[in-house]
Amino acid sequence: xxxxxxxxxVILSLSTSGGRGGGPVWHAACTAACVCLSRWMQGQVGLACxxxxxxxxxxxxxxxxxxxxxxxxxxxxxxxxAGGLACVAVLTQVIMQGPQDGMTARLMxxxxxxxxxxxxxxxxxxxxxxxxCAGLACGLDGVMLLAVRTDDLLVMGExxxxxxxxxxxxxxxxRVHGRGE
Amino acid sequence: MMSLSLYASLLGGWLALALTALLATxxxxxxxxxxxxxxxxxxxxxxxxxxxxxxxxxxxxxALALCVWVFRARHGAGNVSRGAAVLPFFLSGIAALAxxxxxxxxxxxxxxxxxxARLALAIGPRGLERDGWQVLRMELCGLLMAQGGLFVLxxxxxxxxxxxxxxxxxxxxxxxxxxxxxxGQAGPGWxxxxxxxxxxxxxxxxxxxxxxxxxxxxGCVCLSWAxxxxxxxxxxxxxxxxxxxxxxxxxDDGMGALPLAACLLVMACVPLSDGPPAGYMVWPPFLPGxxxxxxxxxxxxxxxxxxxxxxxxxxxxxxxxxxxAHGRPPWAQATLLLVAGCAVLATVAYRVGRGS
Numbered sequence: 369x370x371x372x373x374x375x376x377x378v379i380l381s382l383s384t385s386g387g388r389g390g391g392p393v394w395h396a397a398c399t400a401a402c403v404c405l406s407r408w409m410q411g412q413v414g415l416a417c418x419x420x421x422x423x424x425x426x427x428x429x430x431x432x433x434x435x436x437x438x439x440x441x442x443x444x445x446x447x448x449x450a451g452g453l454a455c456v457a458v459l460t461q462v463i464m465q466g467p468q469d470g471m472t473a474r475l476m477x478x479x480x481x482x483x484x485x486x487x488x489x490x491x492x493x494x495x496x497x498x499x500x501c502a503g504l505a506c507g508l509d510g511v512m513l514l515a516v517r518t519d520d521l522l523v524m525g526e527x528x529x530x531x532x533x534x535x536x537x538x539x540x541x542x543r544v545h546g547r548g549e
Numbered sequence: 550m551m552s553l554s555l556y557a558s559l560l561g562g563w564l565a566l567a568l569t570a571l572l573a574t575x576x577x578x579x580x581x582x583x584x585x586x587x588x589x590x591x592x593x594x595x596x597x598x599x600x601x602x603x604x605x606x607x608x609x610x611x612a613l614a615l616c617v618w619v620f621r622a623r624h625g626a627g628n629v630s631r632g633a634a635v636l637p638f639f640l641s642g643i644a645a646l647a648x649x650x651x652x653x654x655x656x657x658x659x660x661x662x663x664x665x666a667r668l669a670l671a672i673g674p675r676g677l678e679r680d681g682w683q684v685l686r687m688e689l690c691g692l693l694m695a696q697g698g699l700f701v702l703x704x705x706x707x708x709x710x711x712x713x714x715x716x717x718x719x720x721x722x723x724x725x726x727x728x729x730x731x732x733g734q735a736g737p738g739w740x741x742x743x744x745x746x747x748x749x750x751x752x753x754x755x756x757x758x759x760x761x762x763x764x765x766x767x768g769c770v771c772l773s774w775a776x777x778x779x780x781x782x783x784x785x786x787x788x789x790x791x792x793x794x795x796x797x798x799x800x801d802d803g804m805g806a807l808p809l810a811a812c813l814l815v816m817a818c819v820p821l822s823d824g825p826p827a828g829y830m831v832w833p834p835f836l837p838g839x840x841x842x843x844x845x846x847x848x849x850x851x852x853x854x855x856x857x858x859x860x861x862x863x864x865x866x867x868x869x870x871x872x873x874a875h876g877r878p879p880w881a882q883a884t885l886l887l888v889a890g891c892a893v894l895a896t897v898a899y900r901v902g903r904g905s
Contacts (some may be wrong), residue, residue, distance in 0.1 A: 477704060481717075484697040488690045497682055504685075507693040514700040522654070523696065526661060530689070533665065537685070540676040 392434070392505040395483075396427035399509045403516045406476070416516050419524045423512055426531040427505050433538045434498055477517055483510030497541050501534050508534075556595045556649050563588055564642035568635060576634045584638065585619045588612045592645055602896045606810035607748045611644040611741055614817035617885070632670045637741070639666050644745035653718070653753045657696055660725055660742060664688045684727075691725030694718075702757055715763040722746050728771055728790045743790055744813055751797040751809055764798025765848075765855055771795075772859060789816045792844055795859060799847045807900075808843040811893040818885050843897070 403420035407413050487507030494500040508527050515523040567584045574580055589612040596605030618637050640663050647659040664684070671681030698717025701710055726742040754760040771791035793812035848856035 474704075474706060477700065477706075481697050481701060484693050488693055491686055491690055494686075497677070500682065500686055504689055504693070507690070511693055511696050514697060518700060518703060520654075522658070526657060530661070533668070537668070537672075537677055540672060 391431070392427040392502055393424070393431040395506055395509050396424035399512055400424040402476070402513065406516065415521065416519070416524065419528060420512060420516065423508070423528060423531055426528070426535060427509075429535050430501065430505060430531070430538060433535070434502065473517060477514060480510040480513030480517065483507070483513065485510075497538065501538050504534060505531070551595050551598050553649065557646060559591060559595075560642060560646050560649060563591060564639070564646075567638045567642065571635045571638060572631065576631060581619050581634075581638075585612070585616050588641070588645075589616055595649075601806075602899075603806040603810040606814055606892070607806065608645070608648055610744045610810075610813045610817045611641040611648070613814070614741060614744060615641040617818060636666060636670060639663070640741040644741045647745040648748050651749050651752050653699055653749060656722065656746060656749055657692055657699075659745065660688070660692055663742060664692070687727055688725045691721045691723070694721030695725065696721075702759075708759070711757065711759045712763070715757065715759045719750065719760065719763050719767050722750065723767060723771070723794070726790075728794070740790075740816075743793070744817060747793055747797045747809060747813065748806075751806060754797070755801070761798045761800060764794055765852065766798075768792070768795030768798055769855065769858060789819060792859075795848070795855075796844045799844070800850075805900075807893070807896060808847055811843060811889075814889040814893070815886065818889055843893075 400420040400423065404417045407417050484507045487503045487510060490506065491500050491503030494503055508530055511523065512527050515527065570580060570584065589609065592609045592612040596608035599605065615637055643659050643663055647656060667684055668677065668681060671678055671684065677685065694717050698714040698721060701714030702718060726740065726746055728743060750760065750764065754764065768791055771794050775788050775791055789812055793809060793816060796808035796812050799808060845856050845860060848859065
C-alpha cells in the first residue's frame, strides 16, 4: 500500500511539474512537507514550519501568475528534474523514520543541493522570464531545505524575501510577450 | 583600534546620511564629492587603526572606486537619473560593510541588498527590462549556488564534500559578481561586488583551507576566459579580476594579503568597462602592475606550473600594448595608479626591511 502511494507520488511529481504553473506549487508543497515532517519527528514544531508553509503559499501565488504565461517545452526538463528531487526528499523523510542523524541528514542536504543545482540549471537555460522565475523558485526550495537542516533563520528570511521579490517581478512582467515563446 | 560595532554603525550612519542627502537635494556635485571624501577618510582611519597595511588597502578599495567614479562623472555627461546617481554610493557602502564584517554567511545578505537596488532601478513601466532579467538570472543563480556551497562547507561532511562545496561557493560568488559574464552587465563602469567578495573569501580561506586551491583554479579559469573569449575587446577589468582571484588563493606565507590588496587597488582605479586597457598604464612592468609580479612571485613559491600558466596569459596584454594609441587615460588616473603602485612597493620594502 505504501509502495503504491509512493509510486503515485513520484508519477504525480514528474507529470505535473511541467511549466503549467503547478510545478512551483508542487515543489514548495513537497519542501514544506519535508520540513514539517523532519521538525515533527524532532519534536520541535516552530517558526521553520511556518516559514516553509509561507514559502509554499508564496510559490502558490507565483504558480497562479504562471497560469497566464506558461513556460516553453524546452525549459520543462530542468523543472521536472527538480520536482523529482523534491519528491525524493519527502520520500527520504517518510521511509527513514527515527532519529535524524547521519545518513538521513546527509541525504537531505544532498537532495537540497541537487535541487539548487537543477533549479539554477533550468534558470540558466531559460529564455523567457517565466521559466527563469520557476527555476529560481526550485533553487530557493533547495536553499530552504538546507537552511532548515542547519537551523539558520537568517537564510530562511532571505528565501522568503526572495520569493516575495520574484512574485513582484513576475506581476510586473508584461503578459503578452511571454505567451508565444 | 576601532571596534567592529562602532565601525559598522559609523558606516551604516554614513550610508543613511548619504542616501538621504543625495535623494533630497538631487545629488549636486559638491555634495557627492563631500560625501565621498568623508567615506574615504572613514574607511582609511578605520583601516589605519587596525595596523595592517594590506587590510587597510582592502578596506579602502570600495571608497577609492567610488572616488574614481565621482571624479570621472564630473567630466562625463550629467544626464543620468537620480536613482542611477545614488546607486554607486549604496553599493560601495554595502561593500565596505561586507568587508568590515568579513563573514561569508553575511555575503548573501549584502549582495542580495545590492541586487534588490539594481533590480529596482532596472524596473520600468513595462516590467523588468532585458538587462534586468539578465542581472536577476546571473546574480540570483550565483547567490543560490554560493549559499548551497556554504551549507556543505559548514556541515563538514568530509574532504570530498568540502571540495565540492568550495567549488560551488567560489563559482557562485564569481557568477554573482559577473566576473565571467558578458561585459557591460556588471554595471556602468564599476564592479563593487568583487571588491567586497574577494577579501571576505580570502579571510574564509583561513578557516577552510580547501578554498585556496579552488581559488587558484577559478583564477586560472577567469584569466583564460578573459584571454580566450574577449580577444576582440579586451577589458582591463577582466584581467585584473582574474589576477585578484589568483592572489586570493595564495597560501599565507611571507607576502601575506599584499598581492590581493594590490590587485584590488588596481581594480578600484581602473574602471571595468573602460574599453581596452590603456596599454602601458596597466602593463605589468609599470608600477601598479607590480601586483601581478607579486602574485607571480608568490605563486612561484607554492605552485610553479600555475605561475607559468598565469604568466603566459599576459601575452594578449603585451600584444595589445602596441596598437593602443588613442585610449590614453587621463592624467589623474595615471597619477592615482602611480600612487597606488608606490604604496604597494613601499609596503613591500618596509616589510622586507623589517623582516630581515
